[in-house]
Amino acid sequence: MAPAIIMLAEKTPPLDPGNTAFLLLSSALVMLMTPGLAFFYGGMVRVKSALNMLMMSFISLGIITLLWTGYGFSFAFDGDNGGFLGGTSWLGLRHIANNDLWGATGTPVFAFAAFQLMFAIITPALISGALADRVKFTAWSVFIALWATVVYFPVAHWVWGGGWLAKKGVIDFAGGTAVHINAGAAALGVILVIGKRVGFKRDPMRPHSMPWVMLGAGLLWFGWFGFNAGSEITADGLASLVFINTQIATAAAMIGWLLYERWRHGSFTTLGAASGAVAGLVAITPSCSSVSPLGAIAVGVIAGVICAAAVGLKYRFNYDDSLDVVGVHMIGGIVGSLLIGLLSTGHVGADVKGVFYGGGWHQFGIQAIGVFSVLGYSLVCAAILAKLIDMAMGFRVPEEIEISGIDQAEHAETAYDFTGVGSAVRGEGISSVATKKVDA
Amino acid sequence: MKLITAVVKPHRLDEIKEALQAFGVQGLTVTEASGYGRQRGHTEVYRGAEYTVDLVPKIRIEILVEDADADQLIEVVVKAARTGKIGDGKVWSLPVDTAVRVRTGERGPDAL
Numbered sequence: 001m002a003p004a005i006i007m008l009a010e011k012t013p014p015l016d017p018g019n020t021a022f023l024l025l026s027s028a029l030v031m032l033m034t035p036g037l038a039f040f041y042g043g044m045v046r047v048k049s050a051l052n053m054l055m056m057s058f059i060s061l062g063i064i065t066l067l068w069t070g071y072g073f074s075f076a077f078d079g080d081n082g083g084f085l086g087g088t089s090w091l092g093l094r095h096i097a098n099n100d101l102w103g104a105t106g107t108p109v110f111a112f113a114a115f116q117l118m119f120a121i122i123t124p125a126l127i128s129g130a131l132a133d134r135v136k137f138t139a140w141s142v143f144i145a146l147w148a149t150v151v152y153f154p155v156a157h158w159v160w161g162g163g164w165l166a167k168k169g170v171i172d173f174a175g176g177t178a179v180h181i182n183a184g185a186a187a188l189g190v191i192l193v194i195g196k197r198v199g200f201k202r203d204p205m206r207p208h209s210m211p212w213v214m215l216g217a218g219l220l221w222f223g224w225f226g227f228n229a230g231s232e233i234t235a236d237g238l239a240s241l242v243f244i245n246t247q248i249a250t251a252a253a254m255i256g257w258l259l260y261e262r263w264r265h266g267s268f269t270t271l272g273a274a275s276g277a278v279a280g281l282v283a284i285t286p287s288c289s290s291v292s293p294l295g296a297i298a299v300g301v302i303a304g305v306i307c308a309a310a311v312g313l314k315y316r317f318n319y320d321d322s323l324d325v326v327g328v329h330m331i332g333g334i335v336g337s338l339l340i341g342l343l344s345t346g347h348v349g350a351d352v353k354g355v356f357y358g359g360g361w362h363q364f365g366i367q368a369i370g371v372f373s374v375l376g377y378s379l380v381c382a383a384i385l386a387k388l389i390d391m392a393m394g395f396r397v398p399e400e401i402e403i404s405g406i407d408q409a410e411h412a413e414t415a416y417d418f419t420g421v422g423s424a425v426r427g428e429g430i431s432s433v434a435t436k437k438v439d440a
Numbered sequence: 441m442k443l444i445t446a447v448v449k450p451h452r453l454d455e456i457k458e459a460l461q462a463f464g465v466q467g468l469t470v471t472e473a474s475g476y477g478r479q480r481g482h483t484e485v486y487r488g489a490e491y492t493v494d495l496v497p498k499i500r501i502e503i504l505v506e507d508a509d510a511d512q513l514i515e516v517v518v519k520a521a522r523t524g525k526i527g528d529g530k531v532w533s534l535p536v537d538t539a540v541r542v543r544t545g546e547r548g549p550d551a552l
Contacts, residue, residue, distance in 0.1 A: 265490075
């Protein structure tokens with residue numbers, strides 16, 4: 001979040017229509033990232049779990065919105081209690097008037113609440129990629145509700161709500177730690193508990209639709225302008241720098257990933273282009289307000305190459321990070337957050353100089369504290385929550401369902417009707433489940 | 441009667457159809473198939489992970505013919521299907537007991 005935001009302004013400024021319009025539109029852009037993510041992930045799974053992958057993201061739009069309204073926004077952003085959590089006066093989004101403004105930004109609290117809600121929605125959805133093909137839909141739904149409550153709302157407060165990381169001076173403009181490291185570490189925590197897919201490293205698990213992946217990556221890229229530039233809240237010069245830095249780093253990361261895989265594996269792949277773009281978006285997210293446009297090229301290339309190399313680690317260390325949430329989001333988030341300590345110019349946005357601009361290692365150390373405290377907290381909490389859910393209700397579907405396909409078992413649907421022949425006969429009644437219940 | 445079955449490269453389908461039409465074949469059935477012969481499959485790479493895809497796409501063509509035409513027809517199909525590269529496929533024939541034209545009930549060679 002921009003350091004320019006003064007949370008408790010002495011003199012309330014008038015409502016700023018320009019900033020308000022900018023923030024509302026940015027919110028809508030960030031909302032679109034979650035369906036984009038659904039397609040990005042959905043294309044990467046096998047055809048038998050495509051719908052489940054879409055639903056894991058979509059259900060976050062439902063559940064997190066209700067939690068946010070109930071207590072999420074209040075806990076994250078209503079003042080500060082000891083650096084750990086906000087207050088309770090905004091529970092149910094009550095006690096907020098239409099014209100109450102968020103600090104000195106001239107934007108209504110409701111607009112800010114909507115903007116931040118979209119971040120709270122996509123962060124748990126990011127985790128889903130690591131759990132492809134194998135978890136119960138109900139268990140996933142319970143998990144994201146608990147994880148958002150125990151991890152995301154507090155961490156959003158630490159980083160953006162005036163909590164302890166903000167007070168330490170950690171720079172995380174749009175969510176490298178609060179969103180990407182947070183989600184990536186949680187993904188790692190959960191998969192260490194629930195284990196690998198049946199046939200991991202043995203069966204071919206090819207992406208079923210690369211066009212879906214490209215469509216999703218395109219929507220993510222588009223929405224990310226709202227994510228990063230919108231995080232400035234005010235429509236100003238810094239928002240503009242952030243906007244162009246986002247584009248530059250993403251382009252550079254896509255090129256970096258493609259060149260790396262051409263060198264290592266022989267081809268420029270579609271999946272490499274999409275993945276490189278996302279890695280760049282992740283890495284520029286925390287650093288977009290600190291680096292110059294040339295610095296953004298460095299952030300992008302470094303993130304693209306490191307993430308391209310990192311996605312292979314799961315085979316070496318034998319953990320099934322199915323769609324590389326750890327390799328792209330956690331690693332990309334770490335790269336972007338730490339690079340602030342090296343590449344922050346001290347004059348474009350954030351008021352600190354990195355190592356390469358004569359600022360020494362001080363900010364790098366602060367960034368590392370931010371990175372590893374969020375990483376550790378999220379990983380441990382996610383692993384504990386996953387274990388509890390697994391004991392209470394079973395986190396995974398039975399093996400035979402995993403093999404035959406989770407879409408049919410969990411959602412009673414299939415993604416495609418390839419033939420149009422002999423695929424379905426209309427049953428009697430509304431549905432067989434409803435009929436059985438009446439019978440019983 | 442004989443049933444001639446050809447499992448061939450998909451991009452040869454149009455050539456084969458034209459050759460069969462020129463020969464005077466009245467009808468055929470085409471299905472998409474997958475399989476492998478001596479050429480095995482190919483390798484795809486996703487985020488650095490290599491997948492060997494051993495079942496490659498093929499086209500399966502089935503034609504019912506009179507015994508007298510069978511050998512010549514097999515030659516026509518083989519000629520049209522051949523590229524000379526590995527993976528061109530196979531053609532074979534089987535004897536057929538009977539065939540019925542559904543619309544009229546005609547049997548045997550009359551049904552062809």
